[in-house]
Amino acid sequence: MTDTAQLSRRPSVLRMADGGIHFDGVKAVDGVTLEVRSGEVLGLIGPNGSGKTSTLNLLSGMLRATSGRIHLDDDDLTRSSMRQRVQRGVVRTFQSGRVFGRLTVAENVEAAALGAGSRRGPARRLRDEILDELNLGAVADTRADSLTAGRIRTTAIARALAAKPRFLLLDEPAAGQNETEAVELITSIRGFARRRDCGVLLVEHDMSVVMGTCDRLHVLDSGRTVVEGEPATVRKDPRVIEIYFGKRH
Amino acid sequence: MKKLGSVTGVLQTPVLLIALVLLAALVGVGGDVTVARVATLAIVSVVFVTGLSIFSGSSGVMSFGHVAFMAVGAYTTAYLTIPVNLKAALFTNLPGWLSWLVDAHASFLVALLVSGVAAAVLGVVTSPIVARLSGLQSGIATLALLLIVYNVLNSWTDVTRGSSSMIGIPRNTTIWLAFAVAAGSIAAAWAYRRSRSGLQLQASREDYWAAQASGIAVGRHRALSWILSAFVCGLAGSLYAGYLTSFNVNSFFLTATFAFIVMIVLGGYLSLSGAVIGALVVSGLQELLRRLQDGQFTGGSALPAGVADLILAAVLLLTLIKAPLGLMGVRELVLPRRRRRAAPDDDATEAVTPAAEAPTQAARGA
Ligand SMILES: Nc1ncnc2c1ncn2[C@@H]1O[C@H](COP(=O)(O)OP(=O)(O)OP(=O)(O)O)[C@@H](O)[C@H]1O
Numbered sequence A: 001m002t003d004t005a006q007l008s009r010r011p012s013v014l015r016m017a018d019g020g021i022h023f024d025g026v027k028a029v030d031g032v033t034l035e036v037r038s039g040e041v042l043g044l045i046g047p048n049g050s051g052k053t054s055t056l057n058l059l060s061g062m063l064r065a066t067s068g069r070i071h072l073d074d075d076d077l078t079r080s081s082m083r084q085r086v087q088r089g090v091v092r093t094f095q096s097g098r099v100f101g102r103l104t105v106a107e108n109v110e111a112a113a114l115g116a117g118s119r120r121g122p123a124r125r126l127r128d129e130i131l132d133e134l135n136l137g138a139v140a141d142t143r144a145d146s147l148t149a150g151r152i153r154t155t156a157i158a159r160a161l162a163a164k165p166r167f168l169l170l171d172e173p174a175a176g177q178n179e180t181e182a183v184e185l186i187t188s189i190r191g192f193a194r195r196r197d198c199g200v201l202l203v204e205h206d207m208s209v210v211m212g213t214c215d216r217l218h219v220l221d222s223g224r225t226v227v228e229g230e231p232a233t234v235r236k237d238p239r240v241i242e243i244y245f246g247k248r249h
Numbered sequence B: 001m002k003k004l005g006s007v008t009g010v011l012q013t014p015v016l017l018i019a020l021v022l023l024a025a026l027v028g029v030g031g032d033v034t035v036a037r038v039a040t041l042a043i044v045s046v047v048f049v050t051g052l053s054i055f056s057g058s059s060g061v062m063s064f065g066h067v068a069f070m071a072v073g074a075y076t077t078a079y080l081t082i083p084v085n086l087k088a089a090l091f092t093n094l095p096g097w098l099s100w101l102v103d104a105h106a107s108f109l110v111a112l113l114v115s116g117v118a119a120a121v122l123g124v125v126t127s128p129i130v131a132r133l134s135g136l137q138s139g140i141a142t143l144a145l146l147l148i149v150y151n152v153l154n155s156w157t158d159v160t161r162g163s164s165s166m167i168g169i170p171r172n173t174t175i176w177l178a179f180a181v182a183a184g185s186i187a188a189a190w191a192y193r194r195s196r197s198g199l200q201l202q203a204s205r206e207d208y209w210a211a212q213a214s215g216i217a218v219g220r221h222r223a224l225s226w227i228l229s230a231f232v233c234g235l236a237g238s239l240y241a242g243y244l245t246s247f248n249v250n251s252f253f254l255t256a257t258f259a260f261i262v263m264i265v266l267g268g269y270l271s272l273s274g275a276v277i278g279a280l281v282v283s284g285l286q287e288l289l290r291r292l293q294d295g296q297f298t299g300g301s302a303l304p305a306g307v308a309d310l311i312l313a314a315v316l317l318l319t320l321i322k323a324p325l326g327l328m329g330v331r332e333l334v335l336p337r338r339r340r341r342a343a344p345d346d347d348a349t350e351a352v353t354p355a356a357e358a359p360t361q362a363a364r365g366a
């Protein structure tokens, strides 16, 4: 709670300016500029292979940008490692979950709390709070690799929250769920983020899911920005209609 | 109530494992000279494999170089416990800056501790390597460590006696001392596993990148467990020297490495219980095979040399194929107990949800 109070004094911005990454000639991300502000949910959408995960890899430090810069407020994170960014509060999840399979759900969350720098006692308290908040209490002592797909997703989010994020970068947290479930999940993620005054970058490929749940949308295609703005505006943009609905006609 | 259950649960495993080693010690005390020898060396192996498991079990990275730490422990004990006048005769060509080795002397318990520390120092020196490397690269690097230490010991004749045996080490290792060290090592290994560092290292074992993404300093925790495990393996080397009273550099090379690998793989390298059980079972098996090879079960006609090793290799192969994670997998030894009342409910929800989710996966793809 003290964290929230401290952070809310000064709204933060995580910003990528003109970021790019090339894989032997393939420009997976090509001059993308975007920013996430604390407290908001920015939806990053685009068709398969449009560079969403790569953008998230650049922001989280899993990949080093071949061009561009990344800032958290006034601090240059461009050269920081993924670990350093986690310590600064930039925390990601993975498209495939990647929970610690043979550890229990509780251990997954505790390990992440310790990794982000909590001492043992506080790490355990934080773990118990998060397990409660995400309704994972019943499976706390279950091995993560024997969970249902839904609970694996929730465990991955719980693990990210344990790192006390100021910015959460979520790679398709609702993949594999139907539209109603996806909207429900993202709405609850919104709630967790709000309570922590945390900014969220949410990767999702389904337009209808992000419409009602994100504050702003950033649309990618072939590694480039198509448009950014309010969901209602973005949805009417002819280029977005072309990408999302054009090929069906 | 849950707290109480988890505390007794937490201490159950080390207590059971120490009880198993105690059983081996009692068999040794009650048996003839050969049985006592087999039991003592089995317990020394427990110390070594427990040490190895501190690193490999939590990091998931196999080491083929830990016998080097055992060697350092054994040589340190030799230098510190061989009587000074015998040392003067054994090491006539010591370089000047090492001449103090002749006069150095310590009680066995001090020598034991210093042996562990000496091995840990080698652990500190080599820790940057394991902190940086993973998988195959790490395995090869640990093997290189073994080769380097072996070659130094084998070639630096003035200091190490080269390929001649170290002799005249007083016999200080009793079966009870070995048991005490084994119990301490098991307790330390368990404490490490449950520690902050141990938990984070196990997380990195499950998924290296997800651990990095959780802020876990994987390299630092690998290095820490490597150094602790070097210390314990140094103790094993000291006990070994103090039991056999003489040894040769070849005791700390590929044959020993192979035997320890069989132990930890058969038991299950991810589990401390697997390491301890593997060490005891394979030690017993080795003795049976030795007797078989000597002809004790074939009416006195000895089998060709190497049959015992061949069978041991076959056991390793069979384990790798049939149960790659060994007898224990990632499980630890616990007493059988009735399941909690809430358990069936958990199972029910877990069983229902995937079925309910299956069609939705098809609905939205991944
Ligand atoms: N490590 C890599 N090496 C080579 N090419 C890569 C690598 N990672 C991504 N790419 C390529 O970069 C492009 C963008 O991939 P990315 O994974 O960022 O897309 P995405 O928008 O997340 O797609 P999806 O919706 O399928 O998850 C693709 O053409 C992909 O093949």
Ligand SMILES: [Mg+2]
Pocket (backbone or CB within 6 Å): A052, A053, A054, A095
């Ligand atoms: Mg992706």
